[in-house]
Amino acid sequence: MMSDVFKLKKALFGLSLLGLLIALVFSVYDWGQYASYFNQMVLTDNYAVVFTTMLIGMTFLWFLMSKDFFSSHSSASEHYALILFSLTGGVMMTNFSDLTILFLGLEILSISLYILAGSDKGNLFSNEASLKYFMIGSFATGFLLFGIALIYGATSSFNLQEISSYVQQHNGSLPTYFYAGILMILTGLTFKVSAVPFHFWAPDVYDGSPTLVTTYMLSVVKMAAFAALYRLFINSFAPVYEFWIPVFAIMSAVTMLLGNITAVYQKSLKRMLAYSSIAHAGYMLMALASPGIASKNALVFYLLAYAIATLGVFNVLYQVHKVTGREEIKSVKGLFRKNPFAAIMLTLCMLSMAGIPPVAGFFGKYYMFVSTLNGGLTWLVLIAVLSSLIGVYFYFKVIIAAFQDPELENTAYYRQPSDLTVLYVCGILSLLLGIMPQFVAGLL
Amino acid sequence: MNNTLLIVLLWPLVSMVLSLLPAKEAAGKTAFALSLAGLLLSVYLFLGFVPANGMQQVMSYAWIPALGISFKIGMDGISLLLIMLTNVLTPLIILSSFGRKIENPKAFYALILLMQFAMLGVFVALDGFLFYIFWELALIPIYFICLLWGGKDRVRITLKFFIYTLTGSLLMLVSLIYLYLQTPDTHTFDIDAFYQLKLSGSQQAFVLWTMFFAFAVKIPIFPLHSWQPDTYVDAPTPGTMLLSGIMLKMGIYGLLRWLLPTVPAAVHEYGFLIMAFCVAGVVYASCIAIVQKDFKRLVAYASIAHVGLISAGVFTLNSEATEGAVFQMLSHGVNAVGLFFIADILMTRLKTRNLAELGGIVNNQKLFAIAFMIIMLGTVALPLTNGFVGEFLLLTGIYAYHKWMAFFAGLSVILGVVYMFRSYQAIMLGSRHLSDSDFSPLTISEKTVLVSVAALVVLMGIFPSVLLDTASPSVKALLSLISAQ
Numbered sequence: 001m002m003s004d005v006f007k008l009k010k011a012l013f014g015l016s017l018l019g020l021l022i023a024l025v026f027s028v029y030d031w032g033q034y035a036s037y038f039n040q041m042v043l044t045d046n047y048a049v050v051f052t053t054m055l056i057g058m059t060f061l062w063f064l065m066s067k068d069f070f071s072s073h074s075s076a077s078e079h080y081a082l083i084l085f086s087l088t089g090g091v092m093m094t095n096f097s098d099l100t101i102l103f104l105g106l107e108i109l110s111i112s113l114y115i116l117a118g119s120d121k122g123n124l125f126s127n128e129a130s131l132k133y134f135m136i137g138s139f140a141t142g143f144l145l146f147g148i149a150l151i152y153g154a155t156s157s158f159n160l161q162e163i164s165s166y167v168q169q170h171n172g173s174l175p176t177y178f179y180a181g182i183l184m185i186l187t188g189l190t191f192k193v194s195a196v197p198f199h200f201w202a203p204d205v206y207d208g209s210p211t212l213v214t215t216y217m218l219s220v221v222k223m224a225a226f227a228a229l230y231r232l233f234i235n236s237f238a239p240v241y242e243f244w245i246p247v248f249a250i251m252s253a254v255t256m257l258l259g260n261i262t263a264v265y266q267k268s269l270k271r272m273l274a275y276s277s278i279a280h281a282g283y284m285l286m287a288l289a290s291p292g293i294a295s296k297n298a299l300v301f302y303l304l305a306y307a308i309a310t311l312g313v314f315n316v317l318y319q320v321h322k323v324t325g326r327e328e329i330k331s332v333k334g335l336f337r338k339n340p341f342a343a344i345m346l347t348l349c350m351l352s353m354a355g356i357p358p359v360a361g362f363f364g365k366y367y368m369f370v371s372t373l374n375g376g377l378t379w380l381v382l383i384a385v386l387s388s389l390i391g392v393y394f395y396f397k398v399i400i401a402a403f404q405d406p407e408l409e410n411t412a413y414y415r416q417p418s419d420l421t422v423l424y425v426c427g428i429l430s431l432l433l434g435i436m437p438q439f440v441a442g443l444l
Numbered sequence: 445m446n447n448t449l450l451i452v453l454l455w456p457l458v459s460m461v462l463s464l465l466p467a468k469e470a471a472g473k474t475a476f477a478l479s480l481a482g483l484l485l486s487v488y489l490f491l492g493f494v495p496a497n498g499m500q501q502v503m504s505y506a507w508i509p510a511l512g513i514s515f516k517i518g519m520d521g522i523s524l525l526l527i528m529l530t531n532v533l534t535p536l537i538i539l540s541s542f543g544r545k546i547e548n549p550k551a552f553y554a555l556i557l558l559m560q561f562a563m564l565g566v567f568v569a570l571d572g573f574l575f576y577i578f579w580e581l582a583l584i585p586i587y588f589i590c591l592l593w594g595g596k597d598r599v600r601i602t603l604k605f606f607i608y609t610l611t612g613s614l615l616m617l618v619s620l621i622y623l624y625l626q627t628p629d630t631h632t633f634d635i636d637a638f639y640q641l642k643l644s645g646s647q648q649a650f651v652l653w654t655m656f657f658a659f660a661v662k663i664p665i666f667p668l669h670s671w672q673p674d675t676y677v678d679a680p681t682p683g684t685m686l687l688s689g690i691m692l693k694m695g696i697y698g699l700l701r702w703l704l705p706t707v708p709a710a711v712h713e714y715g716f717l718i719m720a721f722c723v724a725g726v727v728y729a730s731c732i733a734i735v736q737k738d739f740k741r742l743v744a745y746a747s748i749a750h751v752g753l754i755s756a757g758v759f760t761l762n763s764e765a766t767e768g769a770v771f772q773m774l775s776h777g778v779n780a781v782g783l784f785f786i787a788d789i790l791m792t793r794l795k796t797r798n799l800a801e802l803g804g805i806v807n808n809q810k811l812f813a814i815a816f817m818i819i820m821l822g823t824v825a826l827p828l829t830n831g832f833v834g835e836f837l838l839l840t841g842i843y844a845y846h847k848w849m850a851f852f853a854g855l856s857v858i859l860g861v862v863y864m865f866r867s868y869q870a871i872m873l874g875s876r877h878l879s880d881s882d883f884s885p886l887t888i889s890e891k892t893v894l895v896s897v898a899a900l901v902v903l904m905g906i907f908p909s910v911l912l913d914t915a916s917p918s919v920k921a922l923l924s925l926i927s928a929q
Contacts, residue, residue: 356610357580366617370511373621381621385614392607400599403592442510 016080020060027052043097043160050300050443051094051227058219058307059087062212065315065422068322069212079119083216086112090224094231099148099158102228106144106192109224110137113217117209129208136191136201144188150181163236171239182237182244189232192225193281196255206274211321214270215314218277219307226284230299234291241291249289249380255282256387263394269317270327272394273310276353279391280306283384286368290375296444298371302364304440305352305433309361312349312426313398316342319419329397334406342420343402345427352430354395355388360433367441448489449501449519452527453564455482456534460557464550472542475553479535479560486531495521495917502570512624512632517568521918522770525911526567526697529777530690534560536896537685540785542889544681544792552593552682559585559686566694572620572633575702579658579694580613586679586686595678605675612658612668616698619654622647623706638706639925648710655703656718662695663751665718666725676744681788684740688747688780693773696751699758700766700922708926715759716846722759723852725752730859734866739797740787742867743780746823749856750776756853757838761926763919765841770915772834775822775904779831782819782897786812789890790871793883799867804876805883812886813872815894820868822901824860830904833912 027049044052062083069079085108092105114137118130152158154175155166167174187198194202206214237244259279266272284302287295320331336343352361365388372381433440459478466474493500502518519527538556546552562585565578583606590602620633626647627637643651661668676684704711729748736742754772757765789812791797806813818829825831835857843850886894904911 351584356584357577362580366621367511369618370621370624373618374625378618378622381618385611385618388614389607389611392610393603396603396606400591400603403588438508438510441508 016084017060017063019084020056020063024053024056024060027056042092042095042101044095047227047231047296047444048095051223052091054300054304054307055087055090055094055220055223058223058311059083059216061308061311061422061425062216062219064425065215065311065318066212069210079116082112082116086110086116086216087220090220093224093228096228096231097160099151099160099163099232102232103141103144103148105224106189106228107141109221110141110192113213113221116213116216117205119213120210123208123210125204125208126210127208129205132201132208133205140188140191140198142188143184143191147181147184147186147188150177150184154178154181160232160235164238167237168239174240179240179243182240183247185232186244186247189225189229190251190285193222193229193284194278195251195281195285196258196278199255199258199278199281202278203271203274206277207268207271211270211314211318211327214274215311215318218273218314219310222277222281223303223307226281226299226303230288230291230296233288234296238291245289245291245375248285249377252282252285252289253380253383255279255285256384257282257390260387260390260394264390266394267329268327269320269329269332269398272329273313273317276391276394277310279387280353282387283365283368286372286377286380286384289377289380290372292371292375293444294367294371294374297441298364298367300444301360301367301433301437301440305360305364305430308426308429308433309349309352312345312423312430313353315420315423315426316346329401332398332401333404335402337406339420342423345420345423346402347399348427348430349423350395350399352434354392356392358434359430360437361430363434363437363441447503448485448492449517449568450503452482452485452489452531453517453561453568455485456557456561456564460554460561463553463557468549471549471553472538472546475557476535476538476542479531479538479557482560483531483535486527489519490524490528490914493519493521493524493914495914498918498921499570504570507574511573512627512630512634513573514571514632514634515574516571516634517565517574518570519568520921521915522697522700522922523567525770525774525915526693527564529693529774530560530563530567532900533685533689533777533781536781536893537682537689539889540685540781540788540893541682543887544788546593548592552589555585555589556682556686559589559691563690563694567697570635572624572635572638572702574633575698576613576617576620579616579698580610582691582694583609583613586683586691589683589686590675590679593680594683595680597674598678601674601678605671608668608671609661612661615654616658619651622651622654635702638702641706643707643709645709645713648707649714652703652707652710652714655707656699659695659698659703662698663692663755664695664748665752665755666721666728666748669725669729669748672748673741673744676747677738677741681784681791684744684784685781688744688784689777692747692751693777696754696758696769696773699755700769704758704761705922705925711759711761711926715761719756719759719842719845719849722752722756723849725749726756726853726856727859730856730863733863734859736863737799739790739799739802739867739871740784742799742863743783743787746783746860746863747776747780749860750780750823753835753838753853753856756849757841760841760845761923762841762844763916763923764837764844766919766923767912767915768834768837768839768841770919771908771912772831772838774911775830775834775901778897778900778904779819779823782815782894782901783823785890785893785897786816786819789886799870802871803874804872804878806872807875807877808879808883809886811891812894815898816868816872818898818901820864822905824864825857828905829901830908831901832905833908 089105089108096102114134117133120126155163191198263272263275287299352359355362355365369381463475499518499520504516507513507515562578562582569575624631664672726749729745733742733745754769757769822829822831825835
């Protein structure tokens with residue numbers, strides 16, 4: 001699963017892409033099989049296959065747009081390794097069947113990212129981001145470990161299946177510290193997805209890290225974290241759902257509202273996208289507030305739509321930043337004049353984030369609404385509707401800026417069309433997924 | 445024969461793609477020719493329609509079976525008339541933009557055609573999800589039309605319009621999902637399944653108010669109308685024509701097709717309250733129209749007044765008012781397009797729409813004066829015009845429902861005369877003489893539009909039976925569906 005090479009620097013890029021493609025093929029090959037490895041610590045069921053494929057696919061797209069990240073640093077090969085390490089951690093997090101593997105995967109993912117967040121060594125904000133991420137992340141992982149220990153103490157097993165059957169048998173007579181363990185694990189994992197009230201690190205970390213690392217964090221890491229969170233709760237803690245569903249519901253509502261409301265006031269595009277990703281985490285938590293088959297599919301679709309849109313937007317943001325050094329929303333102005341197709345693709349990605357038909361993001365939101373209404377949480381859907389409306393305001397600020405006249409004379413950032421390939425791919429994918437969602441909609 | 449409706453629906457989408465191909469200068473003519481072809485296709489559809497046969501040309505294609513969503517379209521009399529309205533008005537709207545300087549004309553006409561596609565989709569969708577997709581899809585082109593070619597304050601106004609409308613749409617989505625979840629396992633969005641639902645009183649009330657919100661914003665119904673005057677005034681004239689001519693009919697159609705048959709008990713319970721709001725809007729908007737100085741803004745408020753009357757008629761649940769509502773949708777579409785075009789002509793020639801600054805145009809421009817007169821008389825519902833047929837039917841139906849409602853609604857006629865005659869007097873009459881350099885003669889395209897609209901006003905007024913006979917069986921079928929529950 002890893003193509004970890006330390007020699008032949010020039011070939012690293014192509015080699016990584018090739019390795020990712022091979023990994024992708026192998027993971028799709030696992031579809032329908034229900035194989036477990038490492039003494040039942042890793043389980044490759046369909047859920048894991050879908051997420052693994054998506055993770056590798058998103059990383060592939062990320063690689064396509066991040067050529068510069070590797071060529072402009074002296075420690076390029078380490079960066080390759082770190083990204084691929086974190087991808088491995090993410091894949092472990094989606095395939096886990098044992099709490100220790102969850103912890104391992106989470107740590108591999110996170111530590112690689114702590115380093116990558118600070119990879120822009122001369123930039124003070126990058127150093128700050130890395131340190132904040134490391135300190136708060138370790139703290140949260142500590143909670144996770146504490147929770148795992150408590151669960152082990154209550155059920156005498158780390159294995160998801162065994163925990164599940166234990167909880168099923170002893171439901172009603174579980175010790176209090178079991179519930180405390182659930183809450184601690186919840187804390188540790190929801191930190192990773194930047195849900196309120198564990199989101200305070202997110203804006204500074206996302207804003208301070210190098211733009212491409214932020215892109216990776218927002219797309220791949222969130223995907224892995226949500227996959228892990230959902231997998232754990234729906235497999236092991238399902239019988240005690242009355243305990244944790246209200247927690248997730250309230251977290252979801254607060255996260256959606258807070259993320260969207262604060263994003264309204266941002267002038268920096270990067271920071272706005274950071275807050276908007278917090279809001280999206282809120283929407284995705286709705287799936288955890290109403291677990292079931294519908295919400296499983298909803299989560300998959302929503303994450304896919306969100307990751308694609310994020311990659312597209314960040315492609316534009318990165319290109320703008322590369323030439324003008326600025327990251328405000330205003331710096332997107334003039335895109336339509338220079339490159340109308342790019343402006344339309346950016347519009348599609350923003351519409352996807354806002355949740356407007358006929359793009360993929362709408363379908364993801366719709367799917368979430370259906371599963372939440374099915375779970376009886378009408379109030380949560382109404383709050384989600386309200387947050388979506390608030391979200392439209394700042395997503396449209398970007399669209400409007402793209403169609404306005406350029407502010408600066410030097411708007412040569414879209415010189416080479418190939419710089420925006422990922423944007424085009426993402427825009428078209430968003431539209432296709434929105435018109436023909438049936439290919440991804442009923443997978444699980 | 446069975447595929448004609450699909451072809452009529454997809455034709456604007458195809459023409460949008462085709463219109464992007466030729467050079468910039470030919471963009472308008474290409475779009476016009478393509479929309480005329482669409483009109484001919486829909487005439488063919490009209491000729492093949494058998495009014496007594498109910499829902500025709502139904503075709504269903506499983507789009508996302510896992511989620512109960514299918515691509516199901518079909519038409520009855522009401523939908524067919526709205527299809528005709530869309531396909532008649534779109535060529536006129538495109539024609540009305542000739543001679544005006546438009547930047548990026550290819551994008552402009554492509555957006556108009558895309559919007560035509562979305563609006564046709566709303567009128568023929570028989571699957572709840574599909575209806576919603578088309579409803580939202582129609583919003584995107586008009587947003588861009590207003591944003592890129594609009595007036596001074598367009599960024600703020602169009603964003604307000606978008607968010608306001610989206611609020612309603614999202615609430616409608618919630619109600620559609622709710623209805624979907626109430627259908628028996630496995631759930632479906634099929635409209636017949638929705639019709640067969642037996643919901644309790646409180647469930648129906650929930651669906652009514654969430655779904656109605658969307659339509660109330662779109663039409664608009666007082667007090668959810670505050671987005672409309674600014675948006676209409678600030679939009680480019682083809683945008684305003686699209687909004688008032690066709691788009692707001694989507695809201696009224698939604699009431700008829702999706703709201704009334706699904707929650708009839710709630711409609712009985714809250715219908716009076718809603719009608720009160722509609723009639724209040726009629727009087728309120730008419731009074732504001734009387735004091736307006738900007739002619740385009742005056743027509744916008746007049747539009748609120750007229751559609752308030754139509755909406756009130758829809759909630760009476762009797763056949764005269766409903767037929768009147770259907771007919772008045774068509775006549776309002778035609779008249780609104782005519783009036784906004786007149787405002788546009790005034791703006792391009794004299795650079796003002798202010799009533800105080802205009803005057804005396806009748807002395808030089810005979811054709812313009814006559815056309816304006818006819819369209820205006822249609823708006824005030826003089827007998828022999830299209831407005832009269834619709835308003836008469838509406839007021840008859842409302843009177844049968846509640847005498848005092850009809851009285852206040854009938855005030856709209858009197859108040860309408862006040863603001864329309866006043867504006868005609870201010871714009872056209874007077875002793876001023878305008879030479880050809882002040883008011884250049886009408887171009888051929890402008891004359892065509894004016895003559896077509898005026899002709900429609902008169903023809904629809906003298907021969908309404910062609911249209912009423914098409915709609916009548918469908919209206920009766922709809923009402924029997926409502927009362928059967």
